[in-house]
Amino acid sequence: MRPFLKWPGGKRWLITNFKHIFPQKYNNYFEPFLGGGSAFFYLAPQHGMISDINVELINVYRVMARNPVQLRERLEAHQEQHSTEYYYDVREHIPADQVERAARFLYLNRTCFNGMYRVNQLGKFNVPIGTKQNFTDDVYRFEEYSQILQNTYIRAQDFVNTIRLANEGDLIFADPPYTIAHNQNSFIKYNEKLFSWKDQKRLLSALVKARSRGAIIIATNANYPALQHMYEENNFYTQPVSRFSSISGVNEGRGKQEELLVASFQIN
The missing domain is CATH 1.10.1020.10 (Adenine-specific Methyltransferase, Domain 2)
Incomplete structure (x- = not known):
């Protein structure tokens, strides 16, 4: 099902073009940065937890x-x-x-x-x-939509509190807040306000620990060299992927943009 919310940075494009990366079998599903929930509604998991720190957003899902x-x-x-x-x-x-x-x-x-x-x-x-x-x-x-949400815990909480609950055979889809940057300076300028470098390190640490417990990891992020190096250094697989961006308010700002796909397994 298509999500009922339109959300900046939403992952409908990922589901359309890269749905094959999601495993067919897993235990519980965890999504710590819910947003529009494109991956959640595509997978329609039987059990799991979805969360976000945006209390108003979480209230919509609960209702x-x-x-x-x-x-x-x-x-x-x-x-x-x-x-x-x-x-x-x-x-x-x-x-x-x-x-x-x-x-x-x-x-x-x-x-x-x-x-x-x-x-x-x-x-x-x-x-x-x-x-x-x-x-x-x-x-x-x-x-x-209500039926799909029935067997899922819906929480307003920090992403670490969600990720730490994932264990062997569980699937984590982590899509933290970020904007697409055209150069390193703009990445720091815009993304530090959305999701700081300290938060990026907290996220990596939480995913490393979850992987050590046997969780399956799929994540997206900005295609920024330091981020790619950070994940590869911790034995994650990475792949730049393109999408069409229509968020910009001017035509010159719209077009194909690259993001970074991260996984705990080889990306095909």
Whole structure:
């Protein structure tokens, strides 16, 4: 199934072009940087844990799992009232009710500019309205999404706390936050704010430990020489892969970009 959220850095392109790298057999599934969940919904694992540090994002998944019908009804209500004025009014106010909050998040995700997720220094969502007018074409599938989520633990927590639970035969898909950099300076400038070098080292350490317990590792990252060297030095297999990027707001910034595929096994 396609994910119900559009997310910057989402991995729909990976599923489309490199689905063969995912093993057919594994025990539990662990995804510590959930985002839009492309890999999760492609695999539809029987058991596992998905997590993210974004509390609002995790609330959407929990509500989708537990209250898909109510979430559909609330999103359809947003559809009926959608306008520029309504969008900014919804963006300004965060409801206390979990279902209402999830519907707000999903509404803003589907109607904001280019599906971006950005908050200001006060933690308030501040992306302007986009051009999409109709955004409820998949609501009939919400109960299917709910069914896939039923046997999965959904947690708002640091990635290390998720990875440390993976054991022999479990599959970890780790897709940390990063942007595609055209040179080393821009990598440091942009990515240090998203996911610091210290976090990169914490992630590597957690994956090394999980591999030693027998977990299967698949990860993605920016195609940055120091990162590739760091993983290869710790006996991971790496491969630069290309994707089409449409995140940039200007045409000159769109086109094929390279990312780094990392695995605990030989990548074919």
